[in-house]
Amino acid sequence: MQKYKSFDAKKELDSHFFQYRNExxxxxxxxxxKAGRSGLVSIFxxxxxxxxxxxxxxxxxxIAIWTILIIVVNLPRVFxxxxxxxxxxxxxxxxxxxxxxxxxxxGGFCASGVLWSSTAFLPYTGNIVISLxxxxxxxxxxxxxxxxxxxxxxxxxxxxxxxxLVPPLLRLFVSGDRVLILVxxxxxxxxxxxxxxxxxxxxxxxxxxxxxxxxxxxxxxxILTGLWNRRQLYDVVKKLIPRSIRHNEIFSVIMMDxxxxxxxNDTRGHTAGDELLQNIARLIQSTIREEDIAVRYGGExxxxxxxLASAQExxxxxxxxxxxxxxxxxxxxxxxxxxxxxxxxxxxITLEADRLLYKAKESGRDMICVEHSDVRPKNFxxxxxx
Numbered sequence: 001m002q003k004y005k006s007f008d009a010k011k012e013l014d015s016h017f018f019q020y021r022n023e024x025x026x027x028x029x030x031x032x033x034k035a036g037r038s039g040l041v042s043i044f045x046x047x048x049x050x051x052x053x054x055x056x057x058x059x060x061x062x063i064a065i066w067t068i069l070i071i072v073v074n075l076p077r078v079f080x081x082x083x084x085x086x087x088x089x090x091x092x093x094x095x096x097x098x099x100x101x102x103x104x105x106x107g108g109f110c111a112s113g114v115l116w117s118s119t120a121f122l123p124y125t126g127n128i129v130i131s132l133x134x135x136x137x138x139x140x141x142x143x144x145x146x147x148x149x150x151x152x153x154x155x156x157x158x159x160x161x162x163x164x165l166v167p168p169l170l171r172l173f174v175s176g177d178r179v180l181i182l183v184x185x186x187x188x189x190x191x192x193x194x195x196x197x198x199x200x201x202x203x204x205x206x207x208x209x210x211x212x213x214x215x216x217x218x219x220x221x222x223i224l225t226g227l228w229n230r231r232q233l234y235d236v237v238k239k240l241i242p243r244s245i246r247h248n249e250i251f252s253v254i255m256m257d258x259x260x261x262x263x264x265n266d267t268r269g270h271t272a273g274d275e276l277l278q279n280i281a282r283l284i285q286s287t288i289r290e291e292d293i294a295v296r297y298g299g300e301x302x303x304x305x306x307x308l309a310s311a312q313e314x315x316x317x318x319x320x321x322x323x324x325x326x327x328x329x330x331x332x333x334x335x336x337x338x339x340x341x342x343x344x345x346x347x348x349i350t351l352e353a354d355r356l357l358y359k360a361k362e363s364g365r366d367m368i369c370v371e372h373s374d375v376r377p378k379n380f381x382x383x384x385x386x
Contacts, residue, residue, distance in 0.1 A: 028152040057125055062122060091239045091243060102153060117168065119135050120135050120139075139168055151202050224278065227302070250310060253306070255301065255336050255337075255357045256303075259333065264330075281296065283325055288317060314339065
């Protein structure tokens with residue numbers, strides 16, 4: 001019975017991962033880069049101390065060459081970390097493009113791992129057993145830290161463990177020394193335990209991130225209509241306006257309201273009113289573009305944000321919604337459109353859209369008002385009816 005529960009839980013987690021895959025990857029990789037800062041400090045500290053322990057066991061030229069190589073290999077990671085954090089801060093990383101940043105991180109990290117792995121094959125002088133035991137101990141310590149710090153990238157950790165632990169363990173087995181072979185067997189068991197821990201830890205982290213994303217999304221959705229609420233609206237606006245200014249882009253806002261909704265609610269009842277709101281929300285969602293944001297702004301008010309849409313494009317979308325609602329329900333919609341301009345706050349934009357909405361109400365309702373005189377209406381009724 002427990003087996004089936006586990007299987008069902010796995011299916012549920014996999015379905016959540018598929019649904020929120022890009023969002024989960026983004027959160028995972030942000031955690032990876034956050035850990036990367038501390039990881040780099042640790043690496044440079046170990047790089048500074050490691051040659052001191054080997055100064056009497058290795059030729060000084062070899063120590064110098066290895067130290068220079070490990071520093072050179074890790075320096076690009078500093079610039080990658082800075083670039084990623086800068087782009088995240090400026091909202092320049094798209095969800096569907098974030099995976100390549102994980103590949104950058106894996107490449108730099110595993111290149112460093114190859115150099116650490118090479119320490120098992122350096123020409124040590126004196127007691128080779130003590131030197132190899134010390135090297136394996138350092139690798140085990142680093143690997144343990146890597147597992148705890150970088151579990152947000154399971155593939156990277158598994159690759160790193162193979163690169164840094166497998167060659168040194170093979171070196172122990174081929175040494176012929178019984179003590180080293182025994183240490184090698186212990187190391188293999190340790191590697192298997194670490195691998196299992198990585199897989200489980202990564203799965204737990206993905207489950208946690210998935211649940212966090214779902215809870216965050218539910219908190220930003222209107223319970224009745226399923227549209228976004230004001231909390232999500234303000235989150236979108238915080239990113240949209242700086243981006244529009246930075247790239248000299250436009251966007252438009254449509255404020256829409258159901259005509260005579262109070263009368264409909266009073267005569268049909270609140271249940272019918274709720275069903276009407278749900279129906280109109282579905283019609284809005286199916287009519288707008290994929291990149292558009294639909295928000296339940298108030299009781300019977302809806303607000304739409306249309307990125308990169310001119311006044312004409314916004315009018316066409318708004319009027320199409322108006323016609324679809326008129327055709328498929330018993331009510332009509334009125335709306336007002338405002339377009340983003342420099343030096344305008346979002347509150348000023350919504351006030352302008354609200355003013356034009358009430359102008360539509362005063363002009364007879366069942367219409368979309370826009371300030372621009374060159375905007376031309378377009379009839380969508382024939383295509384909708386068809």
